[in-house]
Amino acid sequence: MGESVPPRRISVHQALGGGPVADVLLWKKWSGGVLLLTSTAASWFLFERAGYNLLSFVANVLLLLVVILFLWAKSASLLNRPLPPLPDMEISEASVVKAADALHAWINRVLSIARDIAIGRNWKLFLQVAFCLWLVSYIGSFFNFLTLVYIGVVLSLSVPVVYDKYQGHIDEKLLVANRVIQTQYRKIDDSILKKIPLRSNKEKKVQ
Numbered sequence: 001m002g003e004s005v006p007p008r009r010i011s012v013h014q015a016l017g018g019g020p021v022a023d024v025l026l027w028k029k030w031s032g033g034v035l036l037l038t039s040t041a042a043s044w045f046l047f048e049r050a051g052y053n054l055l056s057f058v059a060n061v062l063l064l065l066v067v068i069l070f071l072w073a074k075s076a077s078l079l080n081r082p083l084p085p086l087p088d089m090e091i092s093e094a095s096v097v098k099a100a101d102a103l104h105a106w107i108n109r110v111l112s113i114a115r116d117i118a119i120g121r122n123w124k125l126f127l128q129v130a131f132c133l134w135l136v137s138y139i140g141s142f143f144n145f146l147t148l149v150y151i152g153v154v155l156s157l158s159v160p161v162v163y164d165k166y167q168g169h170i171d172e173k174l175l176v177a178n179r180v181i182q183t184q185y186r187k188i189d190d191s192i193l194k195k196i197p198l199r200s201n202k203e204k205k206v207q
Contacts, residue, residue, distance in 0.1 A: 012164040025160045033157055044150040 016022035024032035046052045076083050113129065116122045140148065163170055 012160055012167065016160065025156055026164060027157070027161055036153065037157055040150055040153040044146060048144075048146055048150075 013022045013026055013028075016025055020029070020032070023029040024036060027033045046057065047054055073083055075081065113125065117126045117129065143151065
């Protein structure tokens with residue numbers, strides 16, 4: 001028999017969808033990455049350090065924009081100049097349907113997980129969800145929501161690039177960590193979870 005061929009690795013760009021979002025996250029489009037990082041950093045500084053209120057800031061920006069456009073249009077009519085080049089401000093029906101489908105699938109997934117925990121008594125899924133929620137709560141106790149968003153943007157612009165550059169080494173370390181986690185999980189499953197009595201399907205039908 002010949003030597004086994006190792007499975008072909010999917011590139012990080014393909015894993016991220018291979019579109020413009022992947023180009024921004026991998027810094028293939030420097031302008032998009034710089035714009036996203038700069039705008040996020042500016043927003044964090046304005047609302048977190050400078051003490052601006054989000055509602056007041058948005059209202060003031062919109063007020064300034066409306067005043068500028070109104071004065072521009074008035075001066076253009078008086079001086080026979082072209083009107084402000086505003087595009088058609090409307091959302092297409094296809095975009096609304098696509099967003100609604102994505103939201104519908106996400107909500108159904110959440111409800112399916114809740115059903116498996118409440119009715120199916122899936123202890124493994126329950127522990128996974130409980131751990132994730134506890135982890136989010138623990139991290140949230142150190143940072144507010146805006147800081148978490150800023151950290152998330154910074155990580156999304158740095159982690160994919162680092163992983164794309166050192167994918168082989170990182171995969172080896174992740175494989176070792178996954179084996180350790182699976183070993184510890186089997187020990188917990190054998191010593192605790194499998195000893196918890198669960199009702200069989202026949203008992204559920206009888207009741």
